[in-house]
Amino acid sequence: MGTTVKVDSASWEREVLQDSGLVLVDFWAVWCGPCQMVAPIVEELAQEYAGRLKVLKLNTDENPDIAGRYRIMGIPTLMFFRKGQIADQVVGAVGKSQLKSKIDQILSS
DSSP: OOOOEEOOTTTHIIIIITOOSEEEEEEEOTTOHHHHHHHHHHHHHHHHTTTTEEEEEEETTTOHHHHHHTTOOSSSEEEEEETTEEEEEEESOOOHHHHHHHHHHHHHO
C-alpha cells in the first residue's frame, strides 16, 4: 500500500533525482489552506497508484533551497518528475479527477 513520504533537502537527490520511475512531489506548507485541501487527495493517489507512482511531500518553509531551485511561487504545487527531470506540474488546489488524468497521461507517454 502506497503512502506519501516526507522528503527534504538531504534526501532530495536520492528520492527524486535518482529515481527512475514517476515521482510526484507535493510542495506545501503548514499555514497553506489549499495545501490542506489537496493533502487527502494526494494521499489517496499514493495508494491508488502504489507501485507505479512514488508520492513525496516537501515542506517549502523547511526546505527553501529546493523550493527556490524549482521556482515554486505558489503552493500547493504538484510537480511530476520522471528519471530526475520535470515531466509536468500543477499549481493550486485541483480536483482528484484532474490529477488522475494528468498521472495517467504521464504514465502512458
